[in-house]
Amino acid sequence: MHRYTTIRISEDIYVLKGEDEDVVRTKDNPSYCGLSVNGIYFTNRSNKPYSLMMACMNLQDKYDLIMFIRDNLIANSGTVGDYLDMSMLPTWLGQGPAERI
Numbered sequence: 494m495h496r497y498t499t500i501r502i503s504e505d506i507y508v509l510k511g512e513d514e515d516v517v518r519t520k521d522n523p524s525y526c527g528l529s530v531n532g533i534y535f536t537n538r539s540n541k542p543y544s545l546m547m548a549c550m551n552l553q554d555k556y557d558l559i560m561f562i563r564d565n566l567i568a569n570s571g572t573v574g575d576y577l578d579m580s581m582l583p584t585w586l587g588q589g590p591a592e593r594i
Contacts, residue, residue, distance in 0.1 A: 496526045
């Protein structure tokens with residue numbers, strides 16, 4: 494028995510991804526493979542579709558607005574830049590601080 498991965502979009506569109514290669518099977522019954530997800534997911538208790546992206550949309554809008562205001566204030570303030578914590582720069586970006594920036 495093989496397990497296939499499918500993506501469901503809305504109620505009637507299915508996109509077949511192909512056969513799963515990494516399926517967990519038991520030693521007692523190696524021909525049986527279970528489902529990767531049991532039942533319908535991303536639904537609330539009343540069985541209505543629930544989107545995590547839609548639930549966090551207002552947070553993303555607020556973040557975008559705050560970043561726009563911050564960038565606009567920096568651009569209009571007459572300064573040449575912003576503060577940068579050098580200790581937070583990853584070392585894999587380069588040898589010296591100038592190369593990392």
